[in-house]
Amino acid sequence: MASVNQNTAISSLTLAIDQGTSSTRCSIWNHLGECLASHQIELQGHYPSSGWMEHDPVEILDQVYTCIEKVVKLLVEKKVNPASVKAVGITNQRETTVVWDKTTGRPLHNAIASVVNFPAKDDNCFCWQMKLVWQDTRTASTVDRLIHDTPTQDMNYFQKRCGLPFSTYFSALKLRWMLDNIALVREEASAGRCLCGTIDSWLIWNMTGRTHFCPIKSHYADEHQYTEMGPSTLQYFWLFLTNEMAYTATTSAALNQTYMDAQFLFSFFGVPMAILPEIRSSAEVFGTITSGPLLGIPITAVSVICFGMSMYFTFECLGDQHAALVGQKCFKIGEAKNTYGTGCFLLSNVGSKPVFSRHGLLTTVAYKLGPRAPCVYALEGSIAVAGTSVRWLRDNLGIISNAAEVESLAKQVDSSHGVYFVPAFSGLLAPHWRYDARGIIIGLTQYSTKAHIARATLEAVSYQTREVLEAMAKDCGCAITSLRVDGGMTANKLLMQIQADVLGVNVLRPANIETTSWGAALAAGLYLEWPLSDEHARATTFYPEAPIDERDEKYEFWKRAVARSIGWTGESSMPSSRNVPIQESNPTERLTLPAIHISTLILFLATASALAFTTSKLNK
Secondary structure, X not given: OOOOOOOXXXXXXXXXXXXXXXXXXXXXXXXXXXXXXXXXXXOOOEOOOOXXXXXXXXXXXXXXXXXXXXXXXXXXXXXXXXXXXXXXXXXXXXXXXXXXXXXXXXXXXXXXXXXXXXXXXXXXXXXXXEEEOOOOOOOHHHHHHHHHHOOOOOOOOOHHHHOOOOOOOOHHHHHHHHHHHOHHHHHHHHHOOEEEEEHHHHHHHHHOOOOOOOEOOOOOOOOHHHHOOOOOHHHHHHOOOOOHHHOOOXXXXXXXXXXXXXXXXXXXXXXXXXXXXXXXXXXXXXXXXXXXXXXXXXXXXXXXOOXXXXXXXXXXXXXXXXXXXXXXXXOOOOOEEEEEOOOEEEEEEEEOOOOOOOOOOEEEEEEOOOOOOOOEEEEEEEEOOOHHHHHHHHHHHOOOOOOOHHHHHHOOOOOOOOOEEEOOEOEEOOOOOEOOOOOEEEOOOOOOOHHHHHHHHHHHHHHHHHHHXXXXXXXXXXXXXXXXXXXXXXXXXXXXXXXXXXXXXXXXXXXXXXXXXXXXXXXXHHHHOOOOOOOOOOEEEEOOOOOXXXXXXXXXXXXXXXXXXXXXXXXXXHHHHOOOOOOOOOHHHHHOOOEEEHHHHHHHHHHHHHHHHHHHHHHO
């Protein structure tokens, strides 16, 4: 974090809200990319069943308000006037889906394993709130059923309409599951008494007085309506429900086709249009903050001075990975970044025309920095588990006491010595898209220790990144010669060196690794006429050191481990895996390495600990 001095630009600041899967953070930035104050709170997930994950949206909202209060206080302690903060940006986990009562907005229940009606404080109404996290895989049967309903029974049937395959990952499937399985949601959605959105819409609706929620219009209105396309997670929610790729069309015929495609998708998924928010660009005015330290600050389409406070406020809204792309200033075609957080997400700028992947990647909007700004697209490789695997080592296995210890533990060995960890806790995303995969640790011998498992955990993140990067090179027709990285895990120097060795390319880590927050702050600063250059920040470079033969040999073993993890649950039907390249191994090779399922490993470690404790007692 930058120290504040007289030479630091503090007359025009932005506040970034970064609401992620693992934590909520607020930070205050100047136009030079210096973070003047920051506060972060860890967010706990809830796991009511295998493959299920939930958050409490009220807890998320409370954390946002708490972080705002703390960060404003820190700014005051640094003798910086809070009135210098003139814009607010939001970046957040993207596909996580929320349903809430539009009259009261008061969630009473967020565990959705069963349907329970809870009376509100006002006995005359019921209010509820359901929230499915992007990692949640309970929609597997919904995915199979919907694939079966397509004419070709192909997981990529809608790719040209929205850039995505059918997957448990995306919000439309989560909403469809709730409509199918939660009677209250189904009834109230049909009656138009609830609202649904992703975390950005949930936060904005609450922070702006619960009035700024404009449903999607049921007609195509005018050209402006259909060129307001950006990568906000509102748009990400819509990727399965609207023809995103046609929103940049300007002809009447194209607009009419977009409308017809949208109507078809609404009908296919059976989603009521009225409960969903309007699509907006990434950087424009969204509303007025109505509580907390920013109480009474107007947010309008033009600069407004709040009486007595001289503060300008607006909202910017970018999905977390898109914000990181902006924060890394990947504004040129071919520039790519990889963010290492709860999951791992590699995005490459492909310019103003979408590129449709044939190798398991997603086509997405990268950013649209204003209602009239051009729309820029990206290819994305989404990896479900990165930092989560380190947290699993801490919370489930107990072999480290904090996340930072994984580096020192992994350094105790010079190699994983044949141990491979495929952390498919809830299946595999890009480029495999197999929700029937489950985590395995393979290659264990009597020589193996917790240090080998720790190193295999870091290697797993790197190998998954290589899978995505290779798929991206095939789709783009050219190899990526360097990789820009960011996110909390990049503080781990060993991980960054392993990543360079696994990829065989330079890995560039900026001095400020919190580029997601910086990207949100930078986009919000456009309202304040901050400069938007394509000059990259100073970075530390990690050079590949591993011999090519060794690198490729280990990668082949990784692919064999992935092949063994697939099909573990036996739940995936053939149509759901169609057109997704999977590296299969020779069946005779399946006997060459000892494998252990993760649940068995936990039992093994627990038994070993108990025996060690008993032995120590007897020896005494």
